[in-house]
Amino acid sequence: MPLLPETNNLGFDRENMVKMRDVCKTYAGGVVALDHFSLDVRRGEVLVIIGPSGAGKSTLLRCLNGLELIDSGSIVIDGIPLDKNEANQLAIRRKIGMVFQSFNLFPHLSVQENINLAQRLVQKKSPAQANTITRDLLHRVGVLDKAMRYPDELSGGQQQRVAIARALALYPKIMLFDEATSALDPEMIGEVLDVMRNLAAEGMTMLVVSHEMGFAREVSDRVVFMEEGRKVEEAASAKFFTQPQQARTREFLSQIL
Amino acid sequence: MYAKRLSLSLLDGLLLLLLAGVLAFLGYRVSVQLNYQWNWGAIPQFLFRYDAESGRWMANYLTQGLLTTLRLSLWASLLALVFGFAVALARISNSLYLRLLARTFTELMRNLPPLVIIFLFYYFLADQLVFLTGSGRIDADSHPWLTRLSTIFLAPPAQIAPFVSALITLAVFESAYVAEIVRAGILSIYRGQWEACHALGLSRWQSLRYVILPQTLRRMMPPLAGQLVSLIKDSSIVSVIAIQELTYQGSQLMASTYLTFEVWLTVAAMYLLLTFPCSILVERLNQRLNRLQERSA
Numbered sequence: 001m002p003l004l005p006e007t008n009n010l011g012f013d014r015e016n017m018v019k020m021r022d023v024c025k026t027y028a029g030g031v032v033a034l035d036h037f038s039l040d041v042r043r044g045e046v047l048v049i050i051g052p053s054g055a056g057k058s059t060l061l062r063c064l065n066g067l068e069l070i071d072s073g074s075i076v077i078d079g080i081p082l083d084k085n086e087a088n089q090l091a092i093r094r095k096i097g098m099v100f101q102s103f104n105l106f107p108h109l110s111v112q113e114n115i116n117l118a119q120r121l122v123q124k125k126s127p128a129q130a131n132t133i134t135r136d137l138l139h140r141v142g143v144l145d146k147a148m149r150y151p152d153e154l155s156g157g158q159q160q161r162v163a164i165a166r167a168l169a170l171y172p173k174i175m176l177f178d179e180a181t182s183a184l185d186p187e188m189i190g191e192v193l194d195v196m197r198n199l200a201a202e203g204m205t206m207l208v209v210s211h212e213m214g215f216a217r218e219v220s221d222r223v224v225f226m227e228e229g230r231k232v233e234e235a236a237s238a239k240f241f242t243q244p245q246q247a248r249t250r251e252f253l254s255q256i257l
Numbered sequence: 258m259y260a261k262r263l264s265l266s267l268l269d270g271l272l273l274l275l276l277a278g279v280l281a282f283l284g285y286r287v288s289v290q291l292n293y294q295w296n297w298g299a300i301p302q303f304l305f306r307y308d309a310e311s312g313r314w315m316a317n318y319l320t321q322g323l324l325t326t327l328r329l330s331l332w333a334s335l336l337a338l339v340f341g342f343a344v345a346l347a348r349i350s351n352s353l354y355l356r357l358l359a360r361t362f363t364e365l366m367r368n369l370p371p372l373v374i375i376f377l378f379y380y381f382l383a384d385q386l387v388f389l390t391g392s393g394r395i396d397a398d399s400h401p402w403l404t405r406l407s408t409i410f411l412a413p414p415a416q417i418a419p420f421v422s423a424l425i426t427l428a429v430f431e432s433a434y435v436a437e438i439v440r441a442g443i444l445s446i447y448r449g450q451w452e453a454c455h456a457l458g459l460s461r462w463q464s465l466r467y468v469i470l471p472q473t474l475r476r477m478m479p480p481l482a483g484q485l486v487s488l489i490k491d492s493s494i495v496s497v498i499a500i501q502e503l504t505y506q507g508s509q510l511m512a513s514t515y516l517t518f519e520v521w522l523t524v525a526a527m528y529l530l531l532t533f534p535c536s537i538l539v540e541r542l543n544q545r546l547n548r549l550q551e552r553s554a
């Protein structure tokens with residue numbers, strides 16, 4: 001599996017799954033979404049990113065898997081630099097799974113086909129191989145009984161759990177969650193957070209944009225608070241919530257808690 | 258929603274009467290003022306004629322014209338679909354060059370009079386395609402079955418070059434509209450679907466093929482079928498380049514018989530024969546689509 005030795009002349013260490021340096025991203029309209037943003041995420045770490053609307057949280061996640069192109073700076077994912085090289089881009093996309101606020105399941109495919117699709121097309125698995133993995137994952141996220149249903153026949157919570165299973169089916173090394181529970185009715189948030197909690201316990205490297213402070217406090221190792229494309233404060237989660245250093249962080253926490 | 262029942266009210270009855278009156282008046286004016294002698298009895302012989310030699314009924318000018326229009330429309334629409342998809346894909350491609358090329362093409366096709374396009378293309382293409390009819394390439398005597406095939410599916414060997422260039426011209430012209438329909442269909446799919454594909458590592462082509470197009474094809478069917486109706490109508494344009502389709506046969510027949518109204522009314526009815534079923538199909542598709550959307554909403 002390791003494509004590169006422990007360290008090489010790029011100067012990364014294997015323990016860092018994500019290494020962002022001075023990343024800048026300005027949208028076409030002139031909005032600066034990321035302003036010299038740097039971030040390291042270790043293997044198996046659960047990082048929660050919080051910040052007000054428009055802070056650049058989604059942009060941060062989207063730059064990591066190439067949904068947005070960065071203007072300057074560098075991103076290295078599990079030893080592979082995200083650059084113009086298409087093979088590198090694809091390798092990185094395969095390492096990263098992403099879960100969206102609006103689920104983005106494929107409405108014309110059944111739950112099982114949703115999860116099979118990329119296994120078949122990207123990993124070239126046989127239908128039988130894909131089915132085995134799909135059913136196992138559906139069992140783990142608790143929607144095995146809906147395998148033959150279509151997305152619009154499922155509740156929001158069930159859809160999001162299917163979306164998580166779909167991302168996991170490709171055995172990603174990093175999972176990105178962009179407000180995965182924000183579009184859900186309150187009574188369904190718990191079931192999705194449970195799946196995420198299990199995933200964290202299994203050692204998945206996770207970057208989670210969320211307003212669920214309970215989850216952040218309980219599950220995350222580290223919290224980053226950002227605003228206007230810059231990192232305002234970053235600390236181990238226990239410390240972040242009990243002794244925030246910045247006045248702005250305290251203000252934000254008092255609003256949100 | 259309740260199904261609308263077909264019922265005639267008093268007002269409908271009056272309107273029908275009025276319409277009949279107007280038609281009768283028009284017919285009267287034509288026959289009196291233009292001193293027009295109606296002669297419907299002459300028309301059937303131009304539809305079918307009895308071939309004494311073989312002892313069978315054969316299609317005559319108008320029916321042959323109808324069949325040519327049918328062949329022309331069929332092949333041109335198939336070709337237009339293929340071209341149109343290709344142009345639509347070029348219009349949404351990552352390459353600026355392809356996008357500009359496709360954009361220029363659609364804008365040109367949609368902003369030039371069809372007649373001008375037909376003339377331009379036809380004279381260029383027919384020139385390129387003369388080899389098809391060139392010195393005995395398809396020799397009727399040495400290749401009887403090829404001649405038969407060609408006559409049934411395209412045109413008699415002697416007319417193949419103009420026929421093929423006319424159908425390519427039509428297809429190219431209509432493909433600009435098909436491309437717009439396909440592009441609009443693709444763009445109507447929520448961006449999140451593309452993003453999910455990207456995140457799963459699907460290529461652009463795979464995303465399109467397995468996720469985007471399957472969702473949008475159903476939505477594209479009604480406008481595409483509508484475009485097919487347009488194509489059948491537009492095919493009359495190629496009568497100016499002497500393709501012997503329905504309109505051409507009509508004008509020839511009118512010139513030789515002076516049965517102006519009988520000929521053109523018959524031609525109109527024959528076009529309706531082709532386009533009306535298509536229009537009904539469009540409406541059915543639309544209704545089904547609406548029902549599907551209502552159900553999923």
Ligand SMILES: Nc1ncnc2c1ncn2[C@@H]1O[C@H](COP(=O)(O)OP(=O)(O)OP(=O)(O)O)[C@@H](O)[C@H]1O
Pocket residue numbers: 027028029031032033051052053054055056057058059060
């Ligand atoms: N595609 C885009 N084009 C132009 N501007 C954009 C685009 N996407 C985001 N922006 C802008 O970039 C800034 C950062 O957006 P981003 O979506 O990353 O914020 P966010 O922290 O995720 O906010 P939210 O909590 O509302 O989701 C915002 O000002 C937003 O308006």
Ligand SMILES: [Mg+2]
Pocket residue numbers: 057058059178
């Ligand atoms: Mg966001």
